[in-house]
Structure formats: C-alpha cells, structure tokens
Amino acid sequence: MTQPVRIVIVGGGIAGILLATKLGNQLGRSGQADVTLIDSSPTHIWKPMLHTIAAGTRDVQQQQVIYLAHAREHGFTYQPGEMFGLDRRLRQVQLNEIRTPEGELILEPRTVTYDVLVLALGSHANDFGVPGVKDHCHFIDSQKQAEAFNSALRARVFRSVAKDEPFRVAIVGAGATGVELSAELSRVLEVASSYGDPTVRDRLSLTLLESGPRVLASFPPEISKSSQQQLERIGFRVLTSTRVTSAETGGFYHDGGTFTEADLMVWAAGVKAPDFMSDLGGLETNRSNQIVVSARLQSTRDDHVFAVGDCASLTAAGHDRPLAPTAQVAAQQAEHLAHYLPGWLTGKPLPDFVFRDFGSLVSLSDYDAFGTLGRFGFFRGGFIRGRLAQLSHAVLYRRHQKALHGFRKATLLWTAERINGLVQPKIRLT
Template identity: 50%
Template sequence: MKQENIVVVGGGIAGLEIASSLGRKFKSGNSNSPSITVLDRDSAHIWKPMLHTIAAGTRDISQQQTTYAAQARDCGFTYQPGELNGLDRTGKHISIAALYAPDGRLLIPERTLPYDKLILAVGSQANDFDTPGVKEHCYMIDSRVQADAFNREVRLRMFQCLGLDQELSIAIVGGGATGVELAAELIQLAEIAESYGAVGLGSKIHITLIQSGPRLLDAFPESISQAVRDKLEALGIKVLTDTRVLSASVDGLNTADGNFIPAAMLVWAAGVKAAEVMSQLDGLECNRNNQLIVNNRLQTTLDDSIYAVGDCASLTLPGSARPLPPTAQVAHQQAVYLIRHFNKILKEQKIPDFRYRNLGALVALGEYDAYASLGQFGLFKNGFIRGKIAQISHAMLYRSHQSNLHGFWRGSLLWMVDQLNKKVRPSIRLD
C-alpha cells in the first residue's frame, strides 16, 4: 500500500488547523501513514481576525505569529514555502510559482508537488471591484505582511505629524468587521501613545470610515450596527454610510456623490474575493469572486480528490439561498469536519454531509467595547450581548484557535505568556 500525499495549500485558520491535527494523528504512524505538506507563500501564520490589531500596533506581531517551520516540526507535517501557480488534475500535481528574494534574485525555480488528496485553503482578500487607484494607493489588511507594512507606515506618519505639528487623516473603506475594528484600534493606538509621551497625538489623528451600504456591519443585527456606529462616533471617528467610492488617488478618495475625501493614508477593507489563481485551476468550477464551488462534503464539483475550505470555497447548504459567509467560524467548522472524517476519506468511504451551526458573530472595538450576536442556537437564540462578556468571548475564540494548533497545555502556556507580557512590555509597538 503506497503512502498517500496530502497537500494543504494555505496556512490560514482552516489549513493550519487541518495540517496540525492530521500531522499529530499520523506522526507516530508506520511508513504507510500519509504525509502532510503545507504550502504557503508566507513564513508564519496569524489568526486573521487579529490582523487589524497587528496593523494598528496594539498587539506585537512577534508574540502572536506561529512560524510554519516550527509548527511543522512539532506536529509532524512538512512546510513548503511558495505560492500556488497551477493545477494538473490528470497528473495529480500542483505547480508552485518561482520564489524570488526581495532584491529580485531567483531563489527557487518553478516546481511541482504531487498529491493524492488536495485541500485548498488559500483564504481571501479584499475585493477592489476594479476601482481605479485602489491597488496603487490603498493599503489592504489581508495578510501578516500587509498588516505589518501598514503598521510601519502609520507609526512613521504619526511620528511625522508630531514632529511637524500637523494632522494625520486616515480613510478606511469598508464598514465590515475589519474596517470597524481597525478604526477603533487606531484611536486606541493614539490614546496609548499619548501616555508614552506623544502629547496631543489623539487630537491630530482624524479617521473616516466609509461604507457603501446604509449601515455598518450589515451581517449583524441592526441594533448592533447602530450601537457600534454610536460608539465609533463618540470616539471621534467620522462614519459615512451610503457612500460609494469611485476612485482613489494619492491624497484621497472620490465618491459617487461628487465629494472628495482627503486623506494621507487610505485603507481598503471592502468586499471579499479569493485569489485570482483559483479561477485558473484546470477547469474547476468557481464563482465570480474566484471561490471554488464545493458540494456538501467540501469536494470540488468536478474532482472529488480536491477539497476547498474556508474563504476560498463557496458552499450553499440545502434550503439556503446564499452561500455560507467567508468567516473564521465557517473555516474552523469546515476544518473540524475534515479532520473528524479524514480516516474515512483516505479509505474512500462515504462521509456525512457538512453541517454548519451559526453560533453568532463578534466585533470588538479595542478596549472600548465589544458586541456579540448569539446566532441561531442555544437558550438566547438571536439575542446579543455587549461589554466585558463580549470582549471575553472574543478573546476566548482566539485561545480556542491556539489550542487547536498547539494542544490544550501549550495553548494555555501561550495565553499565560501573553498575560505576563501585558505586565512587563509596552502595550503598543514602539520599536
């Protein structure tokens, strides 16, 4: 019996949870145990709902990242650096784009990687809807590298506005969770920076949050949307709804109503789509957002040896009019489903259909407030909570993810280290 090659493309929430769990499961097996390989273009993983805190600098990137090489050693899988470039379903291999150094040197030429089972978990990115100027002038917060790049620039701009006694305006396009949470974290950054000697910085920072629809957080109940808007405005953030951006330039945004929104820094956090390469994978069926269409067992519709999970997959459950949303909750549940049934998958046995439980959604406004809708299950069905309980719930989601990656005891130690660091290290990034 030959050894099965399981290739997981993407080391995000779903991909890394799957690889870590399967790697531990088969780590001490015999020579016929399947090999698990993770392909990712980055060198480390950060829980995606935390990226806005990395972007603002209210969390330390080095503390919160999980390096793939270390995780691979601990869990028994193999890490390959690189980016998916193509797929050959007949030959059962993927092609990996050439890898270059920052100075342009070719490090590793294009190569191929064979698979028996392929799990695509490449996540998603903001959708610029081909809006002119967005790629050239707007920051996006879709990855660890992008979040870190924005943080470096925003700290330089804040230093500059203090030194030159001038104001700093930041415009954020997108009133979903990322845009809302980033806006609050930037206010918190300025507030804490003042306590470290940046006197008057808070009054020099002006943030505008722009939403094309009639309200913020349209996936949440309207009561939460209004409460969040009230809180943001109380923090001094200007909120514009029903405002569609037509183009971006070096110094601001042009809107459909003929107005110009001046800003020194622009962030695009609107819309969601999968990477362009997903629409070019040997004829696999995808939608207009480049998400692969999957069946109720998370298999792609044209190839049952290829699975897609998380934000890069589109699954419409029976009785539903719309696909599942691209959220961390969906990605985690799909990862748990594949992990639970993977032995049967390897034996080509039938597995039950994936079932999704809507457990609600959380949005945290830094240390200022948090709001949680309670979903469709449980005693408080369709209710919501706010304040400290919601903040604790938000934190526990992250701790649960750490536990899934590292196991309960190591995850608990990481939580303890975080608590100790809060006591002995600066609460914002100052380097």
C-alpha cells in the same frame, strides 16, 4: 509496501493550519500519509487579529506560529511556496519561483504531487476595479500587509507630531475589519499619548466610508447602530451609502466628485479568493473566484480536490446563499475534514458538512464589543455587549490556540503573553 497517501494542503490560514495539524497528528506521525502544508509566508497569524497587528496593539512576534517548527511538532511537512496553477490530470500543484526581497532567485518554479488536495487559500479584499485602489491603498489581508501598514502608520504619526499637523486616515469598507481597525487606531494613539506628545490622539481625523446603508451589514441592525454611535462618540466620521469612485494621491473621490482627504488610505471592502483561482484547473468557480463545492466539501468536478474556508463556496441545503466567509465556518470545515477524511481514504463514505452557527462578535478595542449568539451553545439567539462580549471575543482566539497547540502549550502561551504585557510597552513603538 503500500506508499503513504500524499495529502497536500495549500494555504496556512485558520482552516489550513488546523487541518494540517490534526491530520499530521492522526496520519502523519503513524506514516499512513504524507501531509504537506504549502504557504507563501513562513508564519501563521489568526486572521481576525490582523487589525491589531496593523495598529500595533499586539506584538506580532508573540502571536505568530512558525510553520516549520509547528510542522515538526505535529507530524506534517511545511513547504514555502505560492500556488499559481493546477494540473488535475497529473495531480500536481504548480508553484511560483521564490526570490529574496532583493530579487535573487532561491528556487525555480516547481510542482508538488498529490493524491488528495485541499485548497485553503483564504480571501482578500475586493477592489471591484475601482481606479487607483491598488496603487494608493493599504490592504489588511495578511501579516505582511498588516506590518507594512503599521510601518506607514508610525511614520505618519511621527511626521504629524514633528510638523504639528493633523493625521488623516480614510478606510473604505465598514465590515468587521474596517470597524475594528478604526477603533484600534483610536486606542493605539490614546496609549501613545502617554509616551510623549499628549495631543497625538487629538491629531487623528478618521473617516469610514461604506457603500451600503449601514456599517456591519452582516450583523443585526441594533449592533450596526450601536457600533456607529461608538465610532462617532470617539470623534470619527462615518459615511454610509457612499460609493467610492477612485483613489488618488491624498484621498478618495466619491459620490459625484466629493473628495475625502487622507494621509493613510485603507481598502477593506468586499471579499474574493485569489485571482489565479478563477477557473483553476477547470474547476467550477464563482464570480468571487471561490471553488464551488458540494456538501462533502469536494469540488464539483473532482472528488480528490477539496476546498475549505474563504476560498470555497458552499450553499447548504435549503438555503439560497452560500455560507459567509468567516473564521467560524473555516474552523468548522477543517474540523469536519480532519474527522472524516481518514475514513474516506479507506473507503468509508464522507458525510455532508453541517454548519452550526454560534453567533458573531465584533470588538471595538477597549471601548465596547457586541455580539449575537447563534442557535447553538449558551444563551441561544441572544444579544450581548460590553465586557461579556469582549471576553467572548478573546475566547475565540484562545480556542484557536488550544486547537493548534493543545491545552498545556496554549496555557503557557497565554501566560507568557500576560507576563510580557506587564514588562513591555502596550503598543509597538519601533
């Protein structure tokens, strides 16, 4: 009897959970393959939503997908674990031990054997070796980090109100995460004003520091200018062409000794794959620890190891730079593999991945939103802002839910969220 193919997907972000869901539905249910998803967290959160979890404007319990339950519904297996190494000769993924928060050992280090491996480990901010960043700054790269920041945020706001003192926040990195988080913090404190102290929003002093010449460098200059103007309109200080040299208790040093004070410090600059991926298993990697892949999304040194999403580096034909690490790229790569990998397992050729640029969107909470429309879809190459851009931004998440759960369940989830919004506080209060 032929053994089912063992497909192991490491990382349950946008690409990982989408690929596991589709391959589980196609191959897992029928017994053609054993599809396994490995992630260190028990739950999935759509990464572009993390800044709202950090600010407390979305209920994390409503938005998270529990891997174990989702796996049972879609024909794949979930294994908790954190990858630290790869043995390509034995085709084994090496996983760290698992301990409770108190340090009690639950599982010893172990290995998971694969026939086909897909690395979908995502990315995190890059501290570039700046002294003090790891010790003093919050990162917003995972659900755990977002919730930790929210706890610190609520504690600092409470202290500010109780002691009648200002509340200072400094965010390094004016990409989408830094800009959207800034606006969301303003919004959450505006709403909080209606629950007690009406002056709580006035206490917020926020500084956004960016090493480049403008915010949102990957967007057109018009969007950068409009976004910066909106942030300044709500009272924030935006410092561009500002290089942070160190993080200390109570703030950042930058530009030859200037010090920006902060009670809460966030690092949202740069992008790199997890550190352990540098030269992982002898695979070709770049300076950002990303796996270099061919147009078929296979690693350049092993056809049975694929990489998708932020942890992969793919330079498309005719281009001199790799694709940007965005949710749009990750989702399209997962869809591509889900469509063609089953055929490749039976000997069919694997076609090249072709990225279709549908544009980019940035939402400044309820204040405004901006977007560019790519070469595909409606209004090709256009520019949108305001309610249309906010609606388009919201639709991206609903599309992700539909891809994971199907139309019926995604609609029920949206309905439940709307109902809860009518009876629950608009922000996280406890």
